[in-house]
Amino acid sequence: MGRWEPDARGRLARAALELYAEAGYEQTTVADIAVRAGVTERTFFRYFADKREVLFDGSGELQRRVLEGVAAAPATLAPVDAAARGFEDAASFLEERRELSRKRAATIAANPSLQERELLKFAALGAAVAGALRARGVAGPAATLAAETGVTIFRVGFEKWIARSSGTLARCIRETLDELKTLTTAV
Amino acid sequence: MGRWEPDARGRLARAALELYAEAGYEQTTVADIAVRAGVTERTFFRYFADKREVLFDGSGELQRRVLEGVAAAPATLAPVDAAARGFEDAASFLEERRELSRKRAATIAANPSLQERELLKFAALGAAVAGALRARGVAGPAATLAAETGVTIFRVGFEKWIARSSGTLARCIRETLDELKTLTTAV
Numbered sequence: 001m002g003r004w005e006p007d008a009r010g011r012l013a014r015a016a017l018e019l020y021a022e023a024g025y026e027q028t029t030v031a032d033i034a035v036r037a038g039v040t041e042r043t044f045f046r047y048f049a050d051k052r053e054v055l056f057d058g059s060g061e062l063q064r065r066v067l068e069g070v071a072a073a074p075a076t077l078a079p080v081d082a083a084a085r086g087f088e089d090a091a092s093f094l095e096e097r098r099e100l101s102r103k104r105a106a107t108i109a110a111n112p113s114l115q116e117r118e119l120l121k122f123a124a125l126g127a128a129v130a131g132a133l134r135a136r137g138v139a140g141p142a143a144t145l146a147a148e149t150g151v152t153i154f155r156v157g158f159e160k161w162i163a164r165s166s167g168t169l170a171r172c173i174r175e176t177l178d179e180l181k182t183l184t185t186a187v
Numbered sequence: 188m189g190r191w192e193p194d195a196r197g198r199l200a201r202a203a204l205e206l207y208a209e210a211g212y213e214q215t216t217v218a219d220i221a222v223r224a225g226v227t228e229r230t231f232f233r234y235f236a237d238k239r240e241v242l243f244d245g246s247g248e249l250q251r252r253v254l255e256g257v258a259a260a261p262a263t264l265a266p267v268d269a270a271a272r273g274f275e276d277a278a279s280f281l282e283e284r285r286e287l288s289r290k291r292a293a294t295i296a297a298n299p300s301l302q303e304r305e306l307l308k309f310a311a312l313g314a315a316v317a318g319a320l321r322a323r324g325v326a327g328p329a330a331t332l333a334a335e336t337g338v339t340i341f342r343v344g345f346e347k348w349i350a351r352s353s354g355t356l357a358r359c360i361r362e363t364l365d366e367l368k369t370l371t372t373a374v
Binding site for chain 2: 144155
């Protein structure tokens with residue numbers, strides 16, 4: 001069936017996010033998503049375990065890119081800057097999906113069970129970034145501190161990005177890193 | 188029955204944490220906890236909804252103290268410093284419970300379902316601290332950034348504290364705040 005369904009995964013993801021935004025996450029069924037995407041339910045389950053996983057499908061790829069970015073950051077960068085650089089490098093992965101990212105964020109904000117899953121995702125991402133910083137020679141607690149701060153910078157930068165109508169995510173992350181530096185400097 | 192059970196709540200909490208450390212969280216029943224504390228199961232349920240809530244009993248009090256600390260911090264403090272000050276002020280609440288805190292942390296580290304609950308607790312705490320910073324005049328995204336950074340400083344400082352045999356939690360939080368400042372400065 002695959003050859004009659006070009007980009008079925010992408011169409012399913014877009015259909016799901018549209019329906020979650022229009023009808024609500026709880027109210028949307030896999031059958032609804034398949035109909036909207038023009039595929040069978042069976043095709044849905046070829047790509048996603050359930051309707052929740054549509055929202056977390058990109059997590060692995062995002063993490064892979066962040067870790068690559070941290071590993072590739074110049075050795076002279078301070079640990080927090082190296083963590084932020086990882087997120088900045090990974091931003092291109094989300095850059096073309098502002099509208100979908102906005103719908104995804106709204107869906108998660110409206111559903112506590114999805115928020116838990118999102119928190120777990122970021123906790124895993126923070127632990128992975130801490131590992132990447134340790135591989136750069138940053139000591140244990142400092143690596144955790146810098147990695148978690150990097151995750152916070154990404155999350156706040158991401159919120160700014162989806163709230164704006166223009167400007168890149170990478171720029172929002174850089175701005176947020178600079179802002180953090182001013183927020184630790186006494187008035 | 189209350190007058191024959193002085194500090195039943197405290198004894199139940201200590202008994203629960205001992206048993207979670209000795210026998211494992213999943214393996215421990217409310218009946219086991221009640222026996223160890225020398226009270227009835229009925230008494231247990233007078234204080235706690237279930238065995239999980241024993242671990243989160245102090246969350247509300249911790250949050251109350253953190254918010255008081257943020258509100259009372261000198262107006263000249265930078266937002267991240269004000270957030271960290273809130274946690275530092277609240278540290279006395281945990282200061283006498285290093286051993287119980289260590290058992291609690293080990294129990295949570297060993298049980299993914301408890302980690303989710305812990306993440307939710309910190310997410311709620313971060314949102315509350317952001318609110319307290321906004322009340323000090325810190326703008327929206329900056330308040331979230333400073334508050335989440337404060338939570339990270341507290342969590343990393345807390346890990347340092349329970350890993351050590353001496354020194355106060357307040358000192359560990361201050362050290363971690365100072366460390367963050369060096370981690371944002373290029374080598």
